[in-house]
Amino acid sequence: MKKKKGSFTRFLLPALFGGVLITAGCGDEDAAPTEAGPYDATEPKYVLANVELAFNRGDVNLLSDCLAGEFKFFFDVDDIGQKIDGYTIPASWARDEFLAAADNMFAETRDISLTDHWREIGTPAPGETSFQAADVPLEIVVVVDAGNGYAFDDGTCDYEFAKEPTRIWHLAKWRDRSRECGCLGPATFGRILARYHP
Numbered sequence: 738m739k740k741k742k743g744s745f746t747r748f749l750l751p752a753l754f755g756g757v758l759i760t761a762g763c764g765d766e767d768a769a770p771t772e773a774g775p776y777d778a779t780e781p782k783y784v785l786a787n788v789e790l791a792f793n794r795g796d797v798n799l800l801s802d803c804l805a806g807e808f809k810f811f812f813d814v815d816d817i818g819q820k821i822d823g824y825t826i827p828a829s830w831a832r833d834e835f836l837a838a839a840d841n842m843f844a845e846t847r848d849i850s851l852t853d854h855w856r857e858i859g860t861p862a863p864g865e866t867s868f869q870a871a872d873v874p875l876e877i878v879v880v881v882d883a884g885n886g887y888a889f890d891d892g893t894c895d896y897e898f899a900k901e902p903t904r905i906w907h908l909a910k911w912r913d914r915s916r917e918c919g920c921l922g923p924a925t926f927g928r929i930l931a932r933y934h935p
Contacts, residue, residue, distance in 0.1 A: 741845045775799055778906045781898040785855035792851040792877075795843035801836055805899050805907035808832040812927040813913045821931040832868060835911075837935035845933060848880040853894075866900040872914070879929055887929050889915070894926065 775790055776783035784803050791800035810830045819826050830838070842849070858870040876890040892915035900908040915925035 741816075750832060756854045760911075767783070775802075778803070779904060780860055781870065781896070781906050781908075782858045783854045783855050783859070784898060784906050784908050785858070785870075785896065789851050789853045789855065791822075792839070792849050795846075795849065797836060797840040797843060800839055803908050804832055804836070805909040806832065808835065808908060809910050810835045810927070810930075811910065811912040812931070813915055813925045816925055816927050816931075819928070821928060821934075824931060824934045826927065826931050833864070834935050835930075838930050838933045841933035841935070842879070842930065846879050846881055847883075848878075850878040850880075852876040858896075859897075861900075867909075868900075868906070870898075870900045875926060877929065889926075891915075892926050 775787040778787065787799060787803050791797070791803065807833070811827060811832045812826050812830075816826045817828050854874040856874060859868075861868040868881070872893045873896060875892045876892050877892070878886060878888040880886040892913070895910075895912040895914055896908060897910035898906050900906050913925050913927040915927075
């Protein structure tokens with residue numbers, strides 16, 4: 738059984754996670770990157786595809802390859818100053834902090850299923866070296882152990898991309914807007930990530 742839209746909860750794993758896996762396996766066969774390997778980052782949407790793949794594989798090196806040198810992750814404005822397990826959520830994290838939290842998440846969880854609706858974003862015009870994608874839907878299930886985890890299926894994020902001279906795109910800014918847009922009640926993608934703060 739899938740959780741009600743807009744929900745975030747620590748859940749009893751076997752029933753919910755099985756339902757999420759079944760749901761994810763139906764419909765569009767191109768809903769996620771292939772397991773054969775990452776996409777060439779020749780467009781911003783393929784950067785997001787690789788970010789999704791990095792979370793689903795627990796691959797911090799692939800995630801690092803997706804991020805610009807000056808990358809910043811911005812927490813939802815309503816999360817700033819909130820406490821998670823004694824940690825006060827800041828306005829943003831720099832690249833190293835974000836990667837450290839992701840690496841901790843990958844090491845301390847059993848499985849992650851992140852779906853970033855990257856296929857829905859547009860394509861930059863020829864010659865553009867920056868690109869923005871707003872209100873991109875994001876869903877995530879984080880399996881902590883055999884009986885617990887976190888999930889929501891109605892978040893949104895804003896992304897900014899930068900193009901390198903080599904024609905490769907990188908993710909420069911990631912703004913979690915889940916709670917700001919009213920999609921979620923008590924939690925966001927940033928709040929899940931903050932549990933694994935560096």
